[in-house]
Amino acid sequence: MTDRILEFLDARRREGRDCGPCLVLDLDVVRDNYLGFAKALPDTRVFYAVKANPAPEVLSLLVRLGSCFDTASIVEIEQALAAGATPDRISYGNTIKKERDIARAFALGVRLFAVDCVAEVEKIARAAPGAKVFCRILCDGTGAEWPLSRKFGCAPEMAASVLECAHRLGLAAHGVSFHVGSQQRNPRRWDGALKAAANIFRDLAERGINLQMVNLGGGFPTRYLKNVPAIRTYGQAILRGLAKHFGNRIPETIIEPGRGMVGNAGVIEAEVVLVSRKSEDDPLRWVYLDIGKFNGLAETADEMIRYPIRTEADGAATAPCVVAGPSCDSIDVLYEKEPYFLPVSLEIGAKVLIEGTGAYTTTYSSVGFNGFPPLESFVI
16 A cells, blocks of 8 residues: 555545445555666566556556566457567566467567476467477475366476477577466475476486576565565565576576566455345355456455455454355455454445456456456556
């Protein structure tokens, strides 16, 4: 929460424009976060994960600061280019790509692609001859609040053959990537992945192929209800891991922060639509907001991300509540397994501020489910 965000919301209310939930994102916070990453890992290139928040203002700021960009689709590539990024600052980091999209990215000048199997390598060899590829390996995601442990990546033992195939097909076998899980609160989780990457480097070197790069992925957290280590703590842990497993042959490194870059820069203002109980003696109140899973808060699935919710009555007596969204879908419940404590005096029509919502809210917001419009966004 920043004074600039609060002042913007106050002005919006005075002007009578507060007709629905909205996200307000402060670029000053994004700038501070980028500089924090650059200071913590000074020899590592930052590839901002565009999927976290592709607002043109965010991308343009990061271009000016010198950031590179991790993209997951042709649209995201075009968004980065439109913001002023040159193709050499863009990675096509999705391991699941249509061949025609690979060809389009190549035509746009992109030369760095992610893979995790031979079939993807073969597509890139046909559609983007001579391009650089890096192979993503599996991580178990222990310690992450939003694990990414199954869908992307291959077993470390398989990565060497994938990269050897790339080399044989005329591609540049460039490196290894991994992701230790989103909202990773344990800086030590990079160590095991770096050990696996170093083993792959040695295996390929014995086959006459010299890898150049380790993509350290994302996972850098933002603060929600629990404190998280400072970015410098992550930088120190990663540098120790690199020295431990690579010795004096430290490879080129890149990181892909998304949540850690924009999460704490944004606040959603929402409204209480209804406060009710399911029976006369039910100790739990149900608090329904005008925003839910389908219009921005998808990461409350399984209550993995618990956002701080602020009200004008903070500091007064509280009681346990179930917090839910407005749609006619039974899964649109945000917090029930672990009830959320909110002020007893909270009433219909009250405004609430949901903090830490700069990442993965506008991009998860649906287009018109139940007729609710996508989450409105303001960048200041």
